[in-house]
Amino acid sequence: MAAVPSAAFDLQRFASSGRPVGLRAVEIGADALLRLPDMVSAVSSADPVGRVAVLTDGVPKKRLGAEATALVTSLLSGTGDVRGVTVLSGPGGVHADERTVAAAAAAAAGASSLVTVGSGTVADIGKAVSARLGTAAHVIVQTALSVNGYADDQSVLLVDGVKRTTPTRWPDGLIADTQLLAGAPLPLNLAGVGDLLAMFTAPADWRIAHLLDMDDRYAGDVVAMVRDHGPALLRAAPLLRDRDPGAIELTAKVLTLSGVGMGLAGTTAPASGAEHTVSHLLEMAAAREDRPSAYHGAQVGVAAVLAALVWRHVRQRVRGGARVLRCPSDDQMRPAVLAAFSSLDPSGAMAGECWRDYQRKLARWRERHGQVDQLDPAQLDDAARLLEQPDVLRAALRRSGAPARPGELDPPVDAGMTRWALANCHLMRDRFTIVDLAVLLGVWQPADVAAVLAAAGIAGGGP
Numbered sequence: 001m002a003a004v005p006s007a008a009f010d011l012q013r014f015a016s017s018g019r020p021v022g023l024r025a026v027e028i029g030a031d032a033l034l035r036l037p038d039m040v041s042a043v044s045s046a047d048p049v050g051r052v053a054v055l056t057d058g059v060p061k062k063r064l065g066a067e068a069t070a071l072v073t074s075l076l077s078g079t080g081d082v083r084g085v086t087v088l089s090g091p092g093g094v095h096a097d098e099r100t101v102a103a104a105a106a107a108a109a110g111a112s113s114l115v116t117v118g119s120g121t122v123a124d125i126g127k128a129v130s131a132r133l134g135t136a137a138h139v140i141v142q143t144a145l146s147v148n149g150y151a152d153d154q155s156v157l158l159v160d161g162v163k164r165t166t167p168t169r170w171p172d173g174l175i176a177d178t179q180l181l182a183g184a185p186l187p188l189n190l191a192g193v194g195d196l197l198a199m200f201t202a203p204a205d206w207r208i209a210h211l212l213d214m215d216d217r218y219a220g221d222v223v224a225m226v227r228d229h230g231p232a233l234l235r236a237a238p239l240l241r242d243r244d245p246g247a248i249e250l251t252a253k254v255l256t257l258s259g260v261g262m263g264l265a266g267t268t269a270p271a272s273g274a275e276h277t278v279s280h281l282l283e284m285a286a287a288r289e290d291r292p293s294a295y296h297g298a299q300v301g302v303a304a305v306l307a308a309l310v311w312r313h314v315r316q317r318v319r320g321g322a323r324v325l326r327c328p329s330d331d332q333m334r335p336a337v338l339a340a341f342s343s344l345d346p347s348g349a350m351a352g353e354c355w356r357d358y359q360r361k362l363a364r365w366r367e368r369h370g371q372v373d374q375l376d377p378a379q380l381d382d383a384a385r386l387l388e389q390p391d392v393l394r395a396a397l398r399r400s401g402a403p404a405r406p407g408e409l410d411p412p413v414d415a416g417m418t419r420w421a422l423a424n425c426h427l428m429r430d431r432f433t434i435v436d437l438a439v440l441l442g443v444w445q446p447a448d449v450a451a452v453l454a455a456a457g458i459a460g461g462g463p
C-alpha cells in the first residue's frame with residue numbers, strides 16, 4: 001500500500017510546506033472498490049481487523065447493476081465482523097447535525113474500523129464519527145463526484161442551524177471507483193463540477209484576504225495544485241453526461257486534490273469563498289424549513305457565477321474611484337445580522353451564531369486597518385488574476401447540462417431568495433471575501449446587489 005496518495009497527485013512536494021496529509025491511501029479507477037479489503041487491512045493498525053462498521057444512508061447506489069453497500073459488505077466479509085449502520089434521515093434528507101452524528105456514533109460503537117459508503121453529507125458524518133470513536137481506520141468509498149470534501153480532515157456540520165466547517169479527522173483511505181461513480185445520478189456528478197468551479201473564485205477571495213491582512217494562511221502552491229487542472233476540468237465536464245470513464249476519473253482526481261489542498265492549508269479557504277457562503281445560506285434556509293435543497297455543488301456552481309460577477313462589479317467601482325474602506329460599527333452591523341437571520345430562526349440562535357463569527361471579522365479589520373483606510377487597487381488586480389470570467393463559468397455549466405442560474409436548480413431558487421442569500425452572505429462567518437470588501441468600500445447597497453443580479457440575468461432581484 002502506498003504511503004501517500006498516487007504519484008499523480010504529486011503531494012510529496014507539499015509535504016514540507018503544509019501540514020501532514022493524514023490520508024494515507026487513495027485508489028481511483030475502474031476497479032478501485034475491489035481493493036477495499038486490502039486497503040482496510042493496510043490502514044488499520046489492528047490485526048485481525050475486528051469489527052467493521054459500514055456507515056451509509058438509505059439512498060440506493062449501484063455499481064454495474066449491483067447494490068454497492070451490499071457489495072461492500074460482501075467484499076469485507078473475509079476481513080472482519082461487518083455491521084451496517086444507517087444514518088438518520090428526515091423529510092429533508094440526511095443532515096449532518098449533532099443528533100445524526102451522535103446516533104451514528106452510538107450505533108457504530110465498538111467498531112475498530114469504519115467504512116463510509118456515500119456522498120458528501122454521509123462522508124462528513126463518517127469523518128465526525130471516526131473522530132469521535134477514535135477508530136483505528138476510516139475508509140471512505142465515495143459514491144458520487146458530488147463534492148470535494150471526501151479527502152480532507154473537516155466536516156461541514158449544522159451548529160444551531162448554521163453550516164459550520166468543523167475539524168474532524170482525515171479519512172485514512174479513499175476509494176473513487178469509476179464504475180461506481182458512473183452509476184451515480186448525473187446531476188449529483190455534475191454537482192462535483194459545480195463545487196470545483198469555486199477554484200475560479202475562492203482563491204481570489206483568499207488572496208485579497210491575505211493581501212489585506214485578514215488571513216494568515218494563504219498558500220499559492222495549494223491554489224496552484226488544483227487550479228492547474230482547471231482547463232482540463234472544463235473540457236472533461238461535458239463528457240460526464242456520457243459517463244466517459246476518463247472524465248469521471250479526472251473529475252475524481254481534481255476533487256481529491258481540492259480536498260487534500262484544504263487539509264494541507266488547514267482551512268477550506270482555497271476552495272470556499274463568497275460562492276460557498278451564498279450556497280450555505282440557501283442550504284440553511286432549506287434545512288430550517290425542513291425542505292430539500294439543491295445539491296451543494298450545484299448551488300456552488302451557480303453561486304460561483306454570482307461571485308465572479310461581484311468581483312467584476314467591485315473592480316468596476318474601484319476603477320470608478322471607490323477607494324475608501326470604512327468599517328461599520330458593531331452597533332450598525334448587529335441589527336443587520338439579526339434582521340438577516342431572524343426570519344429563518346425567530347429564537348435568535350442562528351443569528352447569534354452568525355454574529356459571533358462576523359463580529360470577529362469586524363474586530364480583526366479594525367485592529368489591522370482602523371475605522372478608515374485606503375484600498376491599493378494593485379492588490380485587487382493581483383488577486384483578480386486568479387479569477388475566471390463569469391461568462392466562461394456559466395458557459396461551462398451550460399455545456400455540461402448543469403444548472404447555470406438559481407432558477408434552474410432543483411428545486412429552483414427564486415429571485416427573492418437569491419437576493420437574500422447574496423446580499424447577506426458575508427454576515428454568516430468570519431471568512432473575508434469580495435463581498436466584505438464591497439461592504440467596506442460602500443458598494444454593497446441594495447442597488448449594487450441588484451446590479452449583480454441583473455448582470456446574472458436574474459429578473460426581479462432588485463430592491
Ligand SMILES: [Zn+2]
Nearest residue numbers: 147148195300
Ligand atoms: Zn463545497
